[in-house]
Amino acid sequence: MRVLVAGASGAIGRAVVAELVRGGHDVVGLARGQAGADVVTSLGAQPVVADVLDRDGLLRALDGTTADAVVHEATALKKAPTHYRGSGITATNRLRTTGTAHLLEAARLVGATRFVVQSMVFGYGFVDHGPDLVTEDRPFGRARGAKSDAATAAFASAEAQALAAGGIALRYGFVYGQGPASDRIVSLLRRRAFPVPRGGGGSLGWLFVDDAATATRAAVERGRAGQAYNVVDDEPARWGEVFDAMADAAGAHRPPRVPGGLMRLIAPFLADQMIGTSMRVSNAKAGDELGWRPSVPTFRHGMEAGRRAWRTPGSLSSPGPAGSRRTPRS
Ligand SMILES: NC(=O)c1ccc[n+]([C@@H]2O[C@H](COP(=O)([O-])OP(=O)(O)OC[C@H]3O[C@@H](n4cnc5c(N)ncnc54)[C@H](OP(=O)(O)O)[C@@H]3O)[C@@H](O)[C@H]2O)c1
Numbered sequence: 001m002r003v004l005v006a007g008a009s010g011a012i013g014r015a016v017v018a019e020l021v022r023g024g025h026d027v028v029g030l031a032r033g034q035a036g037a038d039v040v041t042s043l044g045a046q047p048v049v050a051d052v053l054d055r056d057g058l059l060r061a062l063d064g065t066t067a068d069a070v071v072h073e074a075t076a077l078k079k080a081p082t083h084y085r086g087s088g089i090t091a092t093n094r095l096r097t098t099g100t101a102h103l104l105e106a107a108r109l110v111g112a113t114r115f116v117v118q119s120m121v122f123g124y125g126f127v128d129h130g131p132d133l134v135t136e137d138r139p140f141g142r143a144r145g146a147k148s149d150a151a152t153a154a155f156a157s158a159e160a161q162a163l164a165a166g167g168i169a170l171r172y173g174f175v176y177g178q179g180p181a182s183d184r185i186v187s188l189l190r191r192r193a194f195p196v197p198r199g200g201g202g203s204l205g206w207l208f209v210d211d212a213a214t215a216t217r218a219a220v221e222r223g224r225a226g227q228a229y230n231v232v233d234d235e236p237a238r239w240g241e242v243f244d245a246m247a248d249a250a251g252a253h254r255p256p257r258v259p260g261g262l263m264r265l266i267a268p269f270l271a272d273q274m275i276g277t278s279m280r281v282s283n284a285k286a287g288d289e290l291g292w293r294p295s296v297p298t299f300r301h302g303m304e305a306g307r308r309a310w311r312t313p314g315s316l317s318s319p320g321p322a323g324s325r326r327t328p329r330s
Contacts, residue, residue, distance in 0.1 A: 001220065002025070002026045002028065002068050003026070003028070003069045003070070004029075004030065004048075004106070005017050005020070005027060005028070005029050005030065005045070005070075006030045006071065006073060006074045006099070007074035007118075008030055008036070009039040010073055011179070011209065012075075012181070012212050012213070013029070014039060014043060014179075015181070015213035016212070016216045017029050017040065017044075018213065019216070020217055021044040026046075027045035028046050028047075028048055029045040029047050030047075030050055030074070031049055032049065032051055034049075036049075037049055048061055048065060050062065052099045053094060053095070053098060053102070055105065058105075058106055059106060062106050062110055063109070065110050066111050067107075068111075068112055068113060069113070069220050070106065070110070070114070070115050070116070071115075071116045071117075072115070072117040072158070075118070076092045088269070089150070089151050089154075093150055093151060096157060097157045100117055100157065101161060103115075104161060104165050104167075107165075114167070114168070114223070116167065116168045116170060116219045116220055117158050117161075117167060117170070118170060118172065119169040119171045120155060120172050120174075121171050121172070121204070121205050121279060121281050122151065122152070123141055123152055123156060124138055124139075124171075125139075125141075126272040126276045126277045127276065127277065128202065128278040129277075129279040131280065133280050133281070134230070135282045135284070136171070136227075136228050136229065136285055140155070140156060141155065141156025141160075151269075163227075163228065166226055167226070168227055168229070169227075169228040169229070170215060170216060170219055171230045171231060171281075172215075172231050172232070173205030173206045173232035173233065174204055175209050176206065176208065176246070176306070177208050177209030177306055178309035179309065185246070186310050189243065189247045189250055189252040189253075190250065190251075192253055192255065194255050195267070196239055196243055196257055196274070197239070197240075197259075197263050197275050198258065198259050198260060199240070199260070200239060200240025200241060201238055201239035201274040201275055202238065202274065202277050202279070203237060203279065204239065204278075204279060205230070205233065205236060205279065206232065206233050206235075206236075207231060208294065208302045210296070211233065211294040211295055211296055214295065215229070215231040215286060215290065215292045218286075218290040222289070222291065223290060227285075227289070230282060230283050232281045233296060233298055233302070234298060235298040236281065237299050243255050245299060245300060246303055246310075248303070249303040249304070249311075250306075260275050263275065
């Protein structure tokens with residue numbers, strides 16, 4: 001299949017490109033400039049330079065390109081301190097709303113009949129979802145809290161547009177892993193600048209970056225039109241457990257504990273994610289319909305897989321998953 005990937009140079013996008021190439025697909029990767037184009041080329045894909053928020057420029061750049069499928073992995077998290085302030089997510093929200101609309105137009109232009117959009121389990125809402133497993137039947141796009149409303153609405157918009165067009169939405173858990181997937185968090189952990197709420201915070205679904213890539217390839221190849229899939233590992237875990245383990249794997253001190261009230265005051269968006277949200281997410285549908293299983297079943301396996309990369313000087317901005325992939329023992 002010929003697959004056009006938007007966000008091909010990003011933390012998840014480059015893993016997706018590498019996985020698609022590994023699977024024998026012909027990949028065209030969208031990049032905004034030469035640096036991104038070089039990443040795309042190094043992964044064995046063909047770069048096309050365009051900004052997905054510039055509709056006319058995007059369609060012009062793709063004129064004459066053909067593809068069977070389009071994958072939307074474009075986000076704008078790199079420059080924004082999204083982990084602290086809700087305003088940092090605004091540019092990413094635009095990529096989910098306007099960017100999805102433009103990429104659906106691009107998909108029609110290149111003749112693609114499949115469309116896969118990145119979504120996240122946070123779109124279920126920044127609330128405590130209780131002890132029952134959250135399946136894809138739960139209402140999606142439920143909003144709460146001034147800052148986080150916009151993020152939830154953006155996930156809902158991206159999904160609604162894609163699903164209405166017969167596309168597929170992948171509700172990733174919190175993605176982490178080697179290279180750019182966790183470089184910023186690892187560097188914050190090293191400086192003891194990544195806070196964890198006292199008590200460890202809520203539970204969440206986690207996802208090793210290589211598994212985000214295999215699920216995305218499975219969705220491109222086998223996903224059912226108009227369907228959303230949860231893509232998380234097998235074990236819900238609290239923020240405190242996960243980041244204590246990541247700090248240990250990276251050779252950093254245990255993250256500092258912060259009282260919940262203080263976190264809500266200084267980092268409301270982070271508090272909505274870490275304290276306000278708790279969920280146990282089911283990955284059964286992705287297993288049944290996509291035949292996808294996480295190769296990294298729990299965060300403990302993931303930290304072992306990341307340990308070597310995080311402890312190797314200069315490896316934090318390594319270009320992708322190739323070479324650092326590991327199959328953990330359970
Ligand atoms: N992306 C995620 O979901 C994710 C997952 C785990 C962790 N993180 C955290 O977020 C940080 C940044 O993630 P990231 O490396 O994925 O960077 P990012 O800034 O979120 O960029 C992701 C991808 O989207 C592309 N993009 C952004 N705006 C675009 C636009 N207007 N038009 C076309 N493409 C556009 C980027 O291209 P350019 O290369 O041109 O900027 C890049 O390929 C990481 O260091 C990590 O801490 C992110």
